[in-house]
Amino acid sequence: MKRREFLKKAGVVAAGATLSPLMFANAQAGKYQWSMVTSWPRSLDNLFGGAENIANAVKAMTDGDVTIQVYEAGAQVGGLEVFDAVSSGAFEMGHTASYYYIGKDPSHAFFTTVPFGLTPKQINSWIESGGGQALWDELSGNSNLKPFLAGNTGQQMAGWFNKEINTPADLQGLSFRTAGLGARVYSAAGVNVQTLAGGEIFLALQRGVLDAAEWVGPHDDEILGLNKAAKYYYGPGWQEPGAAFALYVNLDTWKGLPADIQEVIATASQAANIQMLSDYTDKDPAAFKRLVAAGAQPKVFPDPVLKVLYDNWVKINDDLRNSNAMYKKISDSMMPFMEQVRGFDKINQFAYLNFIYKNT
Amino acid sequence: MKRREFLKKAGVVAAGATLSPLMFANAQAGKYQWSMVTSWPRSLDNLFGGAENIANAVKAMTDGDVTIQVYEAGAQVGGLEVFDAVSSGAFEMGHTASYYYIGKDPSHAFFTTVPFGLTPKQINSWIESGGGQALWDELSGNSNLKPFLAGNTGQQMAGWFNKEINTPADLQGLSFRTAGLGARVYSAAGVNVQTLAGGEIFLALQRGVLDAAEWVGPHDDEILGLNKAAKYYYGPGWQEPGAAFALYVNLDTWKGLPADIQEVIATASQAANIQMLSDYTDKDPAAFKRLVAAGAQPKVFPDPVLKVLYDNWVKINDDLRNSNAMYKKISDSMMPFMEQVRGFDKINQFAYLNFIYKNT
Numbered sequence: 210m211k212r213r214e215f216l217k218k219a220g221v222v223a224a225g226a227t228l229s230p231l232m233f234a235n236a237q238a239g240k241y242q243w244s245m246v247t248s249w250p251r252s253l254d255n256l257f258g259g260a261e262n263i264a265n266a267v268k269a270m271t272d273g274d275v276t277i278q279v280y281e282a283g284a285q286v287g288g289l290e291v292f293d294a295v296s297s298g299a300f301e302m303g304h305t306a307s308y309y310y311i312g313k314d315p316s317h318a319f320f321t322t323v324p325f326g327l328t329p330k331q332i333n334s335w336i337e338s339g340g341g342q343a344l345w346d347e348l349s350g351n352s353n354l355k356p357f358l359a360g361n362t363g364q365q366m367a368g369w370f371n372k373e374i375n376t377p378a379d380l381q382g383l384s385f386r387t388a389g390l391g392a393r394v395y396s397a398a399g400v401n402v403q404t405l406a407g408g409e410i411f412l413a414l415q416r417g418v419l420d421a422a423e424w425v426g427p428h429d430d431e432i433l434g435l436n437k438a439a440k441y442y443y444g445p446g447w448q449e450p451g452a453a454f455a456l457y458v459n460l461d462t463w464k465g466l467p468a469d470i471q472e473v474i475a476t477a478s479q480a481a482n483i484q485m486l487s488d489y490t491d492k493d494p495a496a497f498k499r500l501v502a503a504g505a506q507p508k509v510f511p512d513p514v515l516k517v518l519y520d521n522w523v524k525i526n527d528d529l530r531n532s533n534a535m536y537k538k539i540s541d542s543m544m545p546f547m548e549q550v551r552g553f554d555k556i557n558q559f560a561y562l563n564f565i566y567k568n569t
Numbered sequence: 570m571k572r573r574e575f576l577k578k579a580g581v582v583a584a585g586a587t588l589s590p591l592m593f594a595n596a597q598a599g600k601y602q603w604s605m606v607t608s609w610p611r612s613l614d615n616l617f618g619g620a621e622n623i624a625n626a627v628k629a630m631t632d633g634d635v636t637i638q639v640y641e642a643g644a645q646v647g648g649l650e651v652f653d654a655v656s657s658g659a660f661e662m663g664h665t666a667s668y669y670y671i672g673k674d675p676s677h678a679f680f681t682t683v684p685f686g687l688t689p690k691q692i693n694s695w696i697e698s699g700g701g702q703a704l705w706d707e708l709s710g711n712s713n714l715k716p717f718l719a720g721n722t723g724q725q726m727a728g729w730f731n732k733e734i735n736t737p738a739d740l741q742g743l744s745f746r747t748a749g750l751g752a753r754v755y756s757a758a759g760v761n762v763q764t765l766a767g768g769e770i771f772l773a774l775q776r777g778v779l780d781a782a783e784w785v786g787p788h789d790d791e792i793l794g795l796n797k798a799a800k801y802y803y804g805p806g807w808q809e810p811g812a813a814f815a816l817y818v819n820l821d822t823w824k825g826l827p828a829d830i831q832e833v834i835a836t837a838s839q840a841a842n843i844q845m846l847s848d849y850t851d852k853d854p855a856a857f858k859r860l861v862a863a864g865a866q867p868k869v870f871p872d873p874v875l876k877v878l879y880d881n882w883v884k885i886n887d888d889l890r891n892s893n894a895m896y897k898k899i900s901d902s903m904m905p906f907m908e909q910v911r912g913f914d915k916i917n918q919f920a921y922l923n924f925i926y927k928n929t
Contacts, residue, residue, distance in 0.1 A: 269832035270630060325925065328918060330690060330723075333843060334850035363690075364918040427913070445921035472629035480839035483693060490694035491906075494913035509920045516928055546851075553787070553854035555926050558688060558724040560869045561805035563923075565685065566915050568876055 241275040241470070243301040243462075248288040248309065250408065251281040253429055255492065256454075259360035259485040260304035263456060266477040275470060277302065288406065295457045296352045303457045304359060307345075308389040313352075315529050316536045318390045319543055320345050320356065322449045324522040327543070329361040329451035329486050331550050336453075337479075339546045344539045355463040357478040359456035360485035363493060365446030367510055368423025369414065369430065369439035374510060377517040386410050386422035390525065391448025397521040407433060414438035423448070427496035428489060442505045447515060454485070601635040601830070603661040603822075608648040608669065610768065611641040613789055615852065616814075619720035619845040620664035623816060626837040635830060637662065648766065655817045656712045663817045664719060667705075668749045673712075675889050676896045678750045679903055680705050680716065682809045684882045687903070689721040689811035689846050691910050696813075697839075699906045704899045715823040717838035719816035720845035723853060725806030727870055728783025729774065729790065729799035734870060737877040746770050746782035750885065751808025757881040767793060774798035783808070787856035788849060802865045807875060814845070 245264060249256040257279070264277035282288030291303035292310045308321035320336070327335060335341040336358055349356040368387070374380065381399040392402045405413055405422075413419045415438040422439070423446070424430050436442070456478045463471070501507055530537045605624060609616040617639070624637035642648030651663035652670045668681035680696070687695060695701040696718055709716040728747070734740065741759040752762045765773055765782075767789075773779045775798040782799070783806070784790050796802070816838045823831070861867055890897045 266832065266836050270829055270836060272827075272829040325929070328922075330846065330850055334847040337844060337847040338851035364921060366917060426917075444917040445924070446917065447921060447924070450918070450921050467632075469630055469632040472626065476626050476630060476836055476840045479843060480836045483839060483843040484697060486690065487694040487697040490690055490910065491698035494909040497913045498909060507916055509916055512924060512928060515924050519924075519929060549854040549858060550850065551925065553857045554922070556867055556869050557726060557786075557804040557806065558810070559919075559922050559926060561724060561807060561810050562688075562914070562919050564805070564807070564872060564875050564879075565911065566919060568872060569685070569879060 243275070243277045244285070245277050245279045245302040245304060246285050246291050246294050246300045247280060247303065248282050248291050248305040250283075250288075252432060253407065254432075255362075255428060255485060255488050256360070257281060258488070259454065259481055260456075262481040262484055263304070263359060263474075263477050266480060267473055270473050270477065271470070275473070279304075292352070292354070292457065295459050296354055298353075298459050298461060301459050301462045303455075305455055305457065306452060307349075307356070307455045308452075311390065314348070314535065315390065315533060316348055316539055319539045320348075320453060320455060321389065322452045323389075323526075323543075324391045324394050324448050325519055326450055327547055327550075329363055329453070331547065332361070332451060332453050333358065333482070334550070335543060335546050340542050341539075341546075344542055348535060348539070349457065350460060353460045355458045355460050357456040357458070357475060358453055358482045359478045360454035360482055361489070362425050362429075362449070362452045363486055363489040364426075364451050365449040366423065366426050366430070367443035367446050367448070368421055369435045370421040370441040370443055370508075371414075371439040372420070373441055373508065374443065374514055376511070377514050380514070380517075384418065384420045386413065386419050386424075387448060389449065390522075393525050394448065394518055394522045397525065398517055411435060411438055425452070426489065426493045427500055428492040431496045431500060436500050436503060436505045440504060440506055441508050442500065443508045443510055445509065447510070447518060453482075456481075603635070603637045604645070605637050605639045605662040605664055606645050606651050606654050606660045607640060607663065608642050608651050608665040610643075610648075612792060613767065614792075615722075615788060615845060615848050616720070617641060618848070619814065619841055620816075622841040622844055623664070623719060623834075623837050626840060627833055630833050630837065631830070635833070639664075652712065652714070652817065655819050656714055658713075658819050658821060661819050661822045663815075665815055665817065666812060667709075667716070667815045668812075671750065674708070674895065675750065675893060676708055676899055679899045680708075680813060680815060681749065682812045683749075683886075683903075684751045684754050684808050685879055686810055687907055687910075689723055689813070691907065692721070692811060692813050693718065693842070694910070695903060695906050700902050701906075704902055708895060708899070709817065710820060713820045715818045715820050717816040717818070717835060718813055718842045719838045720814035720842055721849070722785050722789075722809070722812045723846055723849040724786075724811050725809040726783065726786050726790070727803035727806050727808070728781055729795045730781040730801040730803055730868075731774075731799040732780070733801055733868065734803065734874055736871070737874050740874070740877075744778065744780045746773065746779050746784075747808060749809065750882075753885050754808065754878055754881045757885065758877055771795060771798055785812070786849065786853045787860055788852040791856045791860060796860050796863060796865045800864060800866055801868050802860065803868045803870055805869065807870070807878060813842075816841075 247260045251257050260279050264279050267275050286294045291305035294300045295303040306321045307317040310317045345356050384401045386403050410422045411434050414422050607620045611617050620639050627635050646654040649669050651665035654660045655663040666681045667677040670677045705716050744761045746763050746765050770782045771794050774782050
């Protein structure tokens, strides 16, 4: 780039003239070498790749002035310790899911996904255009973090089951791996919920410690080999109708950045968000086809099963609204948004797909 | 930004020492002042705003090194002359819809939308991850253009009608404003298709020159006042299940850019693409609610009407495949992608929304 060449030439000219110590201090200060911790093992290429996409775009857009070293889960901190590691300032950035931190405050779930909640297109719209970002900034700011949308899995699946789920009674006593607020909904329906890390799921399911497990969707589930441990593959992923991921930047680091670098990070994150969804939208159906060809039996939860889960969710959501002021505040933004968006979608995009799937 | 401050300080130091003419030539060369022509009147704030979002992000990310003046339709060239104006090099960039140029080659339609085609999430995925970008580069490169996805309306509506459409026979002889390949489908169904510019639609519909018209969706249609000229508002927009927009960059200009500026433009465009969809997803349902409150009657085309249109589309698509090698080549990428994506969506996101709309 000409601008960079100018900078280098100017440096040469200056070096041949008067050297200013301040000038070199500023030159050093103009370079940033950061670390990004993540919740993802490198093997889950679409998740870890989403974090890498941000680092690559930032480096390329700044012509190498800002470099970000991306670490897989466990390399620096555990996969579920990203929030604290960035909040404390030990690392400048983290790529994770905000709903991993509902133990701190269930309000964090809104910015990944809630049961029977927004689709990926809708959560992007709520956060980017419908007021969600300001609420996320407020919630995360309390923990010294600046959050950005930075990826989405697309609609997840309900998971892998070693028996058919025909009635709500079939859920009773089932040992099932899941996470987020969906775990509370399953518990209320009599499920014995286990929260295991991704790498532990396959063996637990194969050995019968689990009767069922959900992770993400076809592409990631195939990498974990879940189809080799259970044969019924249920949709829809009502518990995660699109999991959005977060880029957390330490808030002190963020506030100290010049405006152009702030814009570079925000824009790289927004682009990486849609790139990850595009990648899943491309890869999941291909993996789904392979899984079915290899013997997986695709199923859809019957309406009465979904209705029991939905009714449980309504109660849990009401309890959270009544007991947590921040949760209620965010919910008072998200829920009317969702209702209004659904009212239009129903007669438009949904009506379109309804025709397509029934008549073509 | 420290990097910029260094540049300025270096300049000051150098100015006090030895001045190099080459240095200033490079400084000038490192600055870019471009023009972007668009197909949008400024009043259509979400469309014109999508183009402005790119210019604003590029300026902010380069700390003002790259500035782009955005022109509304008609200010420099007509709204449908953007392709030629950028291809010729008269302007560096253009923001438009590739399907406005199906008169040059119907293959351009694939990169905006085709009847009964991909949803916004799906077209993003096909172009960004599924091989579509390489085909778009090839098609546009033949006209000296580098194309990027740069916005999406979301699923459009079928339009405003002054009478109910209950059977396929109700389409016969209807004077209807539409565009793109959908116009050919309507013609085959006996509709008298008129292609008017956005600003001409309201009067033609109000005066009875048109019996019906489609433009985009609730937010834009409300700006044009179409609800004041016809009362039945039909979904779904089968003819445009999400219109994707293009940022065209003159290919010679593009090839002459340093890698960091190329990355800035590509990333700004990808971010603006999802921002526009988020804005429409937020604004359309709100406008829809207002339109209905003001008397618009929402309707959904009956299945037999959609089926006649679908069957006509299948024939037109087959004819295009048989008569145009480039169209066939692109279609051979898009159609299997669409089939595979739908196979998974049907048991997952569609099944989810089907439950939501029927049971909650």
